[in-house]
Amino acid sequence: MTDRYGRDVLAGDWRAPARGRSRPVPAETGLVVEDATTGWVGAVVRVEKAGGQHVVHLEDRHGRLKGFQLGAGFLVDGRPVVLTPPEAAQQARLAAARAATARTASGSRAVQGVKAKVASGSRIFVEGRHDAELVEKVWGHDLRVEGVVVEMLDGVDDLESAIRDFSPGPGRRMGVLVDHLVPGTKESAVVARAATLQPYAAHVLVVGHPYVDVWQSVRPERLGWQQWPVIPRGTSWKHGILRELGWPHATQADVAHGWKRILGTVRTYADLEPSLLARVEELIDFVTAPAAP
Template sequence: MNDRYGTDVLSGDWRAPRRGRAQPVEAEPGLVVEDVDTGWCGAVVRVEKAGGMQVVHLEDRRGRTKGFPLGPGFLLDGRPVVLTVPTGERRAQVEAARKAASRTASGSVAVRGQAARVASGSRIWVEGRHDAELVEKVWGDDLRVEGVVVEMLDGVDDLAGEIRRFAPTPDRRLGVLVDHLVPGTKESRIVAEAERVSPHARILGHPYVDVWQSVKPARLGLDVWPVVERGRSWKHGVLQELGWPHASQADVARGWKKILAAVRSYSDLEPTLLASVEELIDFVTVP
């Protein structure tokens, strides 16, 4: 028998909102959500009890923090959610999963229970502290297993002279990571001269003005890194464009710490930096 009136329009969950019913989600630190009422979008910083209620604090891409009542009224990837207090059990599960992970931050197979190897004679040089801290965070486990030490240069203006003083050998190799290594720059001319010093030194780089740019901007809620005009301090300019404190070197240090904290693994870095660092590690660890 044909149904001349079609299907029952009231069948099923017809009262469901257009975006679907809100699902409970634990407010874990780093979770990025949007408050429906105000449009405020940010990452969960912490959950605390205030004034007899649970409050979730969200930090936006400019570093500003705002508190909201924990519960309904949030969007996660465009879908409604009800934020709940992170449970101790959930945190324990996350920690257990982290410890059981078989990969380091660089994506290498993790070696458990092995003490760091005594440092070899080979070295990797980077231009500054921020470069060294980023390499340590992502490749530190690998480098300790291999016994390779990362050292900071005070700029690369006399790179050829520094390589001569180091005097690399087949068993004592040297890898150098250079910022802003693109054709036509001062750095490219310096590297061209330094490459002639020794076959046991390898010099590679990345195209970014500063190693900050090697962190994918999406980790900071950006589409692209801000453009800073020539003649202006790049780091101070970036912090200013982001709306972060930028007046002093202490502000720069705090800004970098925030950027570095956003890096979880190699997947948060641009491929050009990854390729250069991986090749340098391979070069200095060849038997």
């Protein structure tokens, strides 16, 4: 008998969305997903529990991170998915792999389960708070394992007095990192005098980077630039940089907040210029070298 009305239009999953129904997908590290609401596309970096809910962190192609609540509302290859926590076995494998190959922010192999050493007699001195915070972020793990403390000089105009006050000697080495250490500057003259100060010279190493400020040792790409802008003479360099970024720059509080934002773009040693990396590594090697018999 002929069906004069055709098939039942309500038969089957007639309410299914055009892209299909969401399917559950474990949020495994490296999975590339899109947040359907904002259009953010990134690879899964990690999943963690925060505030009673699971949060998935996605890193886009520019290295920017953004967190989203785990669950529905994501696309994989254009198809809707519900992101679920990584499977327990996979999480265990990833944890074991991370422990075996873990690297610190400085690129050295992370030492697991080792308490920081009691501070040694040797020290690394830097010019100011921002220098100290940058060194801590990238080399902090290494320095704690070695028992090396970083201290601030608040400038190097009176470096010779700082050396005398510290009184370096055998087993008590002093490493100093100087900003803008280039020929012809006042910093180069100060360092030249300090390098020959007796009887301490053999136990002191002063090195420097060429940047006007340690901010400039952060790769400009991390801030969306091809190179750091040139700030005109007579203008505060830090205030000028913040103005170029379009950030608040009128007060010292603005400067402090701006530095925190710049520091936040630094994830590992790869986000810093090689000139700074080499100098800091040189200082660490110097202050941790075994004392001569």
